[in-house]
Amino acid sequence: MYHSLGPSLSCAVLCIVVSWCSPAVSLNNGLGRTPPMGFNTWNYFACNINETVIRVAADRLVTLGLADAGYTYLNLDDCWATRARDATGQLQPDPAKFPSGMQALALSIQQKGLQFGIYADAGLFTCAGFPGSRYHEADDAALFASWGVDYLKYDNCFSAALDVQQRYTAMHDALNSTGRPIYFSMCEWGVAGPWHWAASVGNSWRTDADIAPSWDSVLRCLDNGAAGLARFAGPGGWNDPDMLEVSGIVITPHAGGADVGCQDGCRVLSAFRFVWPLKCPDTAAGTSSSPRCFLHQVMLLLTASR
Numbered sequence: 083m084y085h086s087l088g089p090s091l092s093c094a095v096l097c098i099v100v101s102w103c104s105p106a107v108s109l110n111n112g113l114g115r116t117p118p119m120g121f122n123t124w125n126y127f128a129c130n131i132n133e134t135v136i137r138v139a140a141d142r143l144v145t146l147g148l149a150d151a152g153y154t155y156l157n158l159d160d161c162w163a164t165r166a167r168d169a170t171g172q173l174q175p176d177p178a179k180f181p182s183g184m185q186a187l188a189l190s191i192q193q194k195g196l197q198f199g200i201y202a203d204a205g206l207f208t209c210a211g212f213p214g215s216r217y218h219e220a221d222d223a224a225l226f227a228s229w230g231v232d233y234l235k236y237d238n239c240f241s242a243a244l245d246v247q248q249r250y251t252a253m254h255d256a257l258n259s260t261g262r263p264i265y266f267s268m269c270e271w272g273v274a275g276p277w278h279w280a281a282s283v284g285n286s287w288r289t290d291a292d293i294a295p296s297w298d299s300v301l302r303c304l305d306n307g308a309a310g311l312a313r314f315a316g317p318g319g320w321n322d323p324d325m326l327e328v329s330g331i332v333i334t335p336h337a338g339g340a341d342v343g344c345q346d347g348c349r350v351l352s353a354f355r356f357v358w359p360l361k362c363p364d365t366a367a368g369t370s371s372s373p374r375c376f377l378h379q380v381m382l383l384l385t386a387s388r
């Protein structure tokens with residue numbers, strides 16, 4: 083995320099990484115041979131996450147058939163920790179939100195055939211003001227590995243712009259030192275042109291600022307943060323123009339792609355792979371179909387073979 087955000091107005095958040103299969107020199111940690119697909123909590127739940135939300139999300143990924151279709155990552159975003167580290171300097175999951183602890187939660191997710199992702203920040207604080215990982219990279223990476231984390235989204239708030247490569251490389255080295263393969267998602271918003279250097283550091287790199295629930299924002303992410311970058315992507319390292327928003331819209335079948343019936347008319351490119359949200363309001367403003375019909379149509383698209 084780019085700023086500390088309030089509760090999302092979005093009806094849906096879809097976890098995507100745009101990919102073009104052009105050869106590139108990529109991080110060789112055995113992960114990200116294809117773009118990761120799954121569900122990230124931020125754009126729908128923001129800081130309103132807890133153990134129940136995550137367990138229900140895991141169940142829905144499985145029962146809706148999304149896990150079988152490849153949507154296997156279930157990623158916690160910001161606000162999972164307490165506001166301060168413990169007396170030994172370790173991050174702590176908020177005990178009110180996650181009473182079972184992260185290791186038990188990760189195991190329960192993995193037992194469903196899913197993979198568990200978590201969030202941290204390369205600055206002194208996360209975007210929502212929780213403890214960051216700067217100068218704690220080794221400790222935090224070891225802690226994540228001990229919990230069984232499979233994916234790390236690493237944000238860029240409360241940090242100096244001039245040392246981006248140094249900070250992200252520090253976490254790359256710390257993750258590698260744990261001996262556990264952890265997908266490294268670099269969320270530095272494209273500020274330092276990561277497509278030029280990040281392939282040897284992370285498995286994906288954000289290419290632009292945060293997406294918002296509007297078609298103008300989707301276009302910005304594509305035009306500013308994706309156009310012309312295909313040659314930098316390939317197995318092991320992918321361009322990431324952020325999650326795809328589907329907010330109060332209707333997706334209908336259309337020859338050659340999928341039209342998105344948002345207020346100003348738009349199209350979802352087939353290059354995006356995404357996940358249906360876990361719940362939706364009883365009415366979806368600006369749409370002509372019920373949430374039940376919306377879900378059915380979206381599921382047809384999500385589970386299509388191409």
